[in-house]
Amino acid sequence: MNSRTGDTEFRIGDLLNNTFRIEAILGSGGTSEVFRARNEISGRLVALKVLKAEFADKEDFLVLMKREEEMRDIRHHAVVGYSENHRTADGHVYLVMDYVDGPSLEDKMKAGGMPPEELLIVGRRVAEGLQAAHERRIVHRDLSPDNIILKNGDPAAAVIIDFGIAKDANPGAKTIVGTEFAGKFSYAAPEQFGGMADARTDIYALGMTLLATFRGKSPRLGGSLIEMLEVKKQAVDLTDVPQPFAGLLARMLDPSPAARFQSCQEILDEIDRITGVAPAKGSKSGAGSLPPGLLGLPSSEPAPRSNEKPEPPKKNKPAKAKPEPKGKRSLLPGLLAVLLLVALGAGGWFFYSTQIASRLPLADPFVLTAERGEIGGPVLNGTVPTQEMLDSLVQRATRQNGSQNLSLARGDISEGWPTAVASVLNAVDALNSYNLRVDGNSITISGHTTDAGVNESLQQFLRTASLPDGMQLSGQIDFIPPILPVAEVQAIVETASDCGALQLISPPGGGYGIDDTIEIAGTLSGPEARQDLFDLLSSVAEGRDISITTELLNPALCVIEGQLPNLPSQGIEVALEFGATGNPNPSGEFFVGENPVIDVVLPASLQDGYLYVSIIDVTGSVFHLLPNVARPDNSVANLRNGQSGAVPIRVAYPRSEAASDKIAFLVDDSLLGKSKVLVLHSATPIFDTFRPISESAEGYAEALKQVNSGGGVTIDALDSRLLTLSVPG
Structure with missing residues (x-):
């Protein structure tokens, strides 16, 4: 088929995601189009169902595409093979399916x-x-x-x-x-x-x-x-x-x-x-062929209409009483009316149940069914024992935009049948969908809900419902958590962010399904903030897994983190050593009394620009290791001093080498917790004047804020390393 001009999402010859080459358009509907395409890697023909551009960013349509993708779990020769959804660079969403060649x-x-x-x-x-x-x-x-x-x-x-x-x-x-x-x-x-x-x-x-x-x-x-x-x-x-x-x-x-x-x-x-084809051994049904001519001739037997049902075996019925002579029947209505009034004054229900109800047709089995899907009203079919209940159920169906086909009958049922059935119907109304069957005194329900509270109350009802003697209740309620919109999770993450931005990792385009994991990464101010974030996510996760991978920083670090955008790394390594021995410290943990030594290792690719190295401790103080008034030169070219390859630049020294231009420090019990070494890189100097060797985190954050808002200088990279300062044992 030739591509039609102007009304299709793709044209013949288009190459999608460097893989699928469009060969023909197979069909078009209001929300999607179907194309035949060839996988240019494998040569396999496929069908692509493409969501039209105006629906590609609408979550409800994306959810439907995702649900259709889940059909790939069904492996059957009579069901088309599904693969997965893809999104092109310009936002088109399409579903890959097997291409089936043949007439419909x-x-x-x-x-x-x-x-x-x-x-x-x-x-x-x-x-x-x-x-x-x-x-x-x-x-x-x-x-x-x-x-x-x-x-x-x-x-x-x-x-x-x-x-x-x-x-x-x-x-x-x-x-x-x-x-x-x-x-x-x-x-x-x-x-x-x-x-x-x-x-x-x-x-x-x-x-x-x-x-x-x-x-x-x-x-x-x-x-x-x-x-x-x-x-x-x-x-x-x-x-x-x-x-x-x-x-x-x-x-x-x-x-x-x-x-x-x-x-x-x-x-x-x-x-x-x-x-007359026997099922093949091990299969549920017969083979896929029929004896020739089996149905070739019209049948002389008239075809049934679809509401005709086989007649049940006839049972012996008691002989009917002979009708009253016409002259005597004329008194019967008045007599019955008088008797009914008397009976209502002295036990009306007894009279109804023994006299009037006995005249109802016998239903065996005595069955009532009620069904309701996710949309639309209930459908009620079957028999009920009293006019009062019939009226109530008719009103229920009308009120809920449903339908009914109910009739009065008598049967071998408990006296409390109407009360029991009404209570169960009221209970299942809270479900998204349900199927209820009452067969004699046995009530069976099935259904599902997307509300955890409704699920819990219905499960409790199934376990503890008190029904009249002889009535039995059983059933299965499925809890199916709804699709959780990404926007709802994003709003929680933004609310919980207290130490720079948190990120959602690979959020699904159509929202989180029940098997998806909510993954969060970034920085937080401490364990309490992480627990608060977990609790907030748990309130909407409905059983989904939650993964939080965050660095826990102190409040001072968070003040600085809030002013640093998501900058890329320059590949600068922060190497740590023990000052007393010169041995490396890969863990980054130092105990009280120890002397951390810090080297900033420039990668071979970094040849120019300027470095800014600071350490922020738990007290809220910022120590500027490079540059400062005692060590003003922070030019990368000068720091290299003609050396090529990876070059270590020492910014914190062993105590034995301490001097006016060589900072050294010891860990004391006032610094316990996490400190962080920050290494910023820019093409031009960030500050017009030197920062003091020591200042508050708030002061440094304000200075960074002014740099970011000025627009003249750009901090183009950030590398960092955490130090944990502890007490031995």
Whole structure:
């Protein structure tokens, strides 16, 4: 395909990150484009999903790209292979995927469709891929003919190529990303419009995809949103579909999620039954081919509609009482009204439970289900025992923008059933999503939350909830910490910085996931500051690892650090020795009474400019070792004195060599803690006059501040070395 002018992020021939050469554009949506490219190192063809420039700096879209990248953990022949996200120098973000060559089911549909024999092979293969995703708690939510490719045209080599739910943000493109729906109208399951999405949602979409490909045309849903929603609630007409393909689709396309296949494994089992192909040894389903002509002839058996269900075995029922003669029945309503009034005055509930409730139909099993996804309201289905509870649940569904299909019935349930179910429903309301099933007196819940407090309270509820006699509660609540925005961590770091700037190390572009480590480096004023920083990060980390690599300085050092920008090193080494012996001290630790000797070692590459060497101690004093009034020359060229290579310049001497121009000092107990040797380099002199040999850290910091704000002189490099002054033992 030729590149289209002006409407694409990249052009044919572009080379991305010195690796991927663009060869063709494969498709374009509202938020991204897909290109075919070749890895110029390996020669391998790949597909690149490129986030459009206007979305490349929006965190929510970056999070979606990151989530799609995580599909690389799924290794299955029916799921396209994902690699990783990249960012170009000009800010474009793209995801690398395997390139799959072949027609899509949409191409097949537009060409007139496919026969059932081949579609069963496709269905088996895609169901296996979806099952691999579902086992990792990933729901596609947007399956349709355009994102299933038949590799090299082979139905047995079908590949799902797109797990992105934000393919197009434009309403006119029929792919919506909003607060209530993600998916294509024509192929989405009915519950998806209310925000529900689980494995059964994908099963419906796969069924509709197979049906559309068989018919050779997209489903017709009506001319308006209201008409479309009404169509979705109805059973799909399959009268034109031959058996047994129609029976398979009927189970996949039932409007009620509870009546559909509950897992892709059930689809695989049914295809095995239909085709008579036994599963291969060690595999979950049969082979990828069918006996020729298995579905070649239309069936004389009428195709079921998708809401038809097998009739349960008939049970012996008691004979019905004969109807009353017409003349006597006219007195019954008035008599019942009188009896009801009397009963309400002397035990109304007893009368209701023994007389009126006994007239309700018997539900066996007695089942109520309630589901709610991350978006949308709850979906309630099943039976309840009282009108009061029915009214309450209808109001709940209406209030929360949900839906319900409830009816009154009686069953073998505890008297406290309504109270128990209501309390559990109230508890799970706090979850991001939940699935609740009440089967007789057994209540099972599952769900997830991104709130640690909600997780703790629900776990406590599961352990300690007091339910009426005979009622049982079980379930699983998953705590899934949300993506932690980098900006939120950065704000904490800036607040905690008390000794120069702290840096975030390699922050992820889309925010911190649960497996990411929050890494901080820099300088802090002491252990308390580091503990405060750790506590602040822990309050938002939600179980993520925290790594803080900082130098702990004294307050005086922090005053100076605050005026020194993030300068590069000149490669100047600060070497330490013991004055009494001349032996090197690589640890930098000196004890009370010892005499530190300090050499500044110039690298061979440093031939000119000026050096400023100071030591800042824990008392807040700054000692200027070079230059000072007794030793004014700090020119690098003069300090070298014609020597080439690495040259040591002594700035603190052994006590035995002390003189007016040779500073020496001893460690006493007033200096215990960390001191720091600072070596600054500049192309021209920093100060117009000499600094005193000793001054306060605040005074030196103010002098540096004036230099930085003056704009005439630039400090271009900084090297340093910490000294630890201690008491022996």
